[in-house]
Amino acid sequence: MILPFIESPADLRPLSYDDLRELSGEIRDFIIDTVTSTGGHLGSNLGVVELTLALHRVFDSPRDILLWDTGHQAYVHKLLTGRRYGFKKLRQRGGISGYPNRSESEHDWIESSHASTALSYAHGLSVALQQRHELIGHGGQRHVVAIVGDGSLTGGMAFEALNNLGHSNQRVVIVLNDNGRSYAPTISKLSESLTALRLNRRYLSWRQRLRRLVPHLPSLGRAAYTSVDVVTSAMREMVTPHTFFEMLGVRYVGPVDGHNIEALEHALRSASRWDGPIVVHVLTEKGRGYAPATRDDLRMHDYKLPPKLLEDAVAPQSYTDAFSNALVTMAGVDDRIVAITAAMAGPTGLLRFQDRYPERFFDVGIAEQHAVTAAAGMAMGGLKPVVALYSTFFSRAFDQANLDVGLLDLPVVFVFDRAGITGDDGPSHHGILDIALCLSIPNVTIFAPSSAEEVAGMLATALSLSSPTAIRFPKTMPQPFDGAIGDGLHARRVTRGDGSLCVLAVGKMAASAYRALTLMGDDASRVTLYDVRVLPPDPAMIDDALEHQRIMTIEDATRHGGAGTLMVSAVRNRAQDLRRAFPTTRILGVPRAYLEHHRPDDLLAELGLDPAGLASAFARLLADEPEFPRTPPVAPRGRYA
Numbered sequence: 001m002i003l004p005f006i007e008s009p010a011d012l013r014p015l016s017y018d019d020l021r022e023l024s025g026e027i028r029d030f031i032i033d034t035v036t037s038t039g040g041h042l043g044s045n046l047g048v049v050e051l052t053l054a055l056h057r058v059f060d061s062p063r064d065i066l067l068w069d070t071g072h073q074a075y076v077h078k079l080l081t082g083r084r085y086g087f088k089k090l091r092q093r094g095g096i097s098g099y100p101n102r103s104e105s106e107h108d109w110i111e112s113s114h115a116s117t118a119l120s121y122a123h124g125l126s127v128a129l130q131q132r133h134e135l136i137g138h139g140g141q142r143h144v145v146a147i148v149g150d151g152s153l154t155g156g157m158a159f160e161a162l163n164n165l166g167h168s169n170q171r172v173v174i175v176l177n178d179n180g181r182s183y184a185p186t187i188s189k190l191s192e193s194l195t196a197l198r199l200n201r202r203y204l205s206w207r208q209r210l211r212r213l214v215p216h217l218p219s220l221g222r223a224a225y226t227s228v229d230v231v232t233s234a235m236r237e238m239v240t241p242h243t244f245f246e247m248l249g250v251r252y253v254g255p256v257d258g259h260n261i262e263a264l265e266h267a268l269r270s271a272s273r274w275d276g277p278i279v280v281h282v283l284t285e286k287g288r289g290y291a292p293a294t295r296d297d298l299r300m301h302d303y304k305l306p307p308k309l310l311e312d313a314v315a316p317q318s319y320t321d322a323f324s325n326a327l328v329t330m331a332g333v334d335d336r337i338v339a340i341t342a343a344m345a346g347p348t349g350l351l352r353f354q355d356r357y358p359e360r361f362f363d364v365g366i367a368e369q370h371a372v373t374a375a376a377g378m379a380m381g382g383l384k385p386v387v388a389l390y391s392t393f394f395s396r397a398f399d400q401a402n403l404d405v406g407l408l409d410l411p412v413v414f415v416f417d418r419a420g421i422t423g424d425d426g427p428s429h430h431g432i433l434d435i436a437l438c439l440s441i442p443n444v445t446i447f448a449p450s451s452a453e454e455v456a457g458m459l460a461t462a463l464s465l466s467s468p469t470a471i472r473f474p475k476t477m478p479q480p481f482d483g484a485i486g487d488g489l490h491a492r493r494v495t496r497g498d499g500s501l502c503v504l505a506v507g508k509m510a511a512s513a514y515r516a517l518t519l520m521g522d523d524a525s526r527v528t529l530y531d532v533r534v535l536p537p538d539p540a541m542i543d544d545a546l547e548h549q550r551i552m553t554i555e556d557a558t559r560h561g562g563a564g565t566l567m568v569s570a571v572r573n574r575a576q577d578l579r580r581a582f583p584t585t586r587i588l589g590v591p592r593a594y595l596e597h598h599r600p601d602d603l604l605a606e607l608g609l610d611p612a613g614l615a616s617a618f619a620r621l622l623a624d625e626p627e628f629p630r631t632p633p634v635a636p637r638g639r640y641a
Helices: 017-038 043-047 049-058 075-079 085-089 118-131 156-168 189-199 201-216 221-239 242-247 261-272 291-295 297-301 319-331 351-356 368-380 391-406 434-439 452-464 509-517 521-526 539-545 563-578 600-606 611-622
Strands: 065-069 144-149 173-178 251-257 278-283 337-341 361-363 384-390 413-417 445-447 469-472 492-495 501-505 527-531 550-558 584-590
Touching (some): 017 043, 017 085, 049 075, 049 144, 049 173, 118 144, 242 251, 261 278, 319 337, 319 351, 337 368, 368 391, 384 391, 384 452, 391 413, 434 469, 434 563, 452 469, 492 509, 501 509, 501 539, 509 611, 521 527, 527 539, 539 563, 550 611
Parallel strands (some): 065 144, 173 278, 251 278, 337 361, 337 384, 413 469, 550 584
Antiparallel strands (some): 492 527
16 A cells, blocks of 8 residues: 555655556545545546646645646545545545645645636736746746646636736646546547657757758748648647647647656656746546446536435435426427526536427536626527526626626526535535625516425526526425415415514525424414515515514525615615614624535534524524624635745
């Protein structure tokens, strides 16, 4: 066994290539054993084992800066930088994050869980090191290396950074990990040989001297020069997609076999000596070494543990499944419905739609901004676009949602999966901003289903409206509720109390509040509970809430500028219109904090948003006691120079 003796990248350098091949197998076994026990990103990490070993043997982290994009392909990097024991609780409280994390290690520079950002970081860091005379070739010895792949080069921000890197000629090594999520030129012995040739400085120097000399040869000079140029250009065009990168001023080499450590090291060492930005194109196999992952790339990309059920139990329908089924059904009777996603067809439930209506399905890659504005164009043209994204990724396209959809009042339907506290993916993946963001856009109607059974009706209503809409639902499975569903743009009163307290619960919080009432004994009869369902709120619900002495709002999203703020404001305005006294109010939600990775239910409990916490909050408000402050589980932050 070699892996137990690897505590830092320095431990890799004495190893032979035979040792490295053995170590690669041990790393794959470790990752498979870990991820199939804890859940996590499997396929992408199995594909970068040899690449990560080569990177850490060629470059000296953390003196040399390694930036991982997408960050979920960094498990091997974590293993090689002293975090093996943290994998026992991968993505759980007390364990390591599923992404690079600055608080974990000095080897992690960014927390790259939102893709297509590393090249911009690399540009900025190379400028900073150059100004401090620390960058290689500018008075120092430090390198900046950005590893992009697994789809991250489909994002527009990456191309903006490439343009600036080429324009400024910043010295950055860009490793393009091509595992089939981007373009994949065929690798061959010819291309490998040409790659080695193009990295050879003697060849480059010879070619430049030849091009200067040949035009001056008597009689044959111009023709000979043209022939040399045509031959070299044709050979390059045959085997490499260099043209795009080099037109931006970024040198291209490759493709390189991403599972040949010796070839990788040679390419990376040669690229590290290039005076300017350079792309090293590496071909890897996603899921390599684990047949289930190579056969089922989608399911093994982000490996999920099967839910624990009783022997005869049937898994409840998830919100995502309910959306998927409803969309396919509605698209069958209305051919104007189209579906758009940003590299998230599987997780957002659009695979069935894609299979059934491929000509009406659009996966734009990791390009949320383009997805939203393209949807606006489709809506202008008379279609009914449904844009399905993770809630957290909507923030990347807020400008487009505001000015390209909202300003034009176009009927685009946004569907936000993974809304609220998502848990194990950490602070970058909690979907707690979508309500506040959408409420800041005029004319947007927000639907928040409290059960999976609500999704179909809400989608039908959203598709019938002539203005922008959003449907948001959580990653977690629906909780048992009262079995009823609402209608249209109306709130639903779940229980009727005696006028002491009116609880306005949004989305999955309605089920939690309902369960909280079962913990309150006789005091439950004092509580009126509403499933809010729609924002802006139903006026009839606001009028009824005003009849109560106290009002509490609950949401699994930021309480600053969110649903509670809007509903309390609506109650206040209505009270002023009717010249009525304003009730005592409380707004419960997620505080302004970056919450660390942990199980969603545990995080909600720590915030007082689980049934027990809500029952306690109801009782305190009924007793007119002050609100009990909750200390949020804030994610630690790190900083390195």
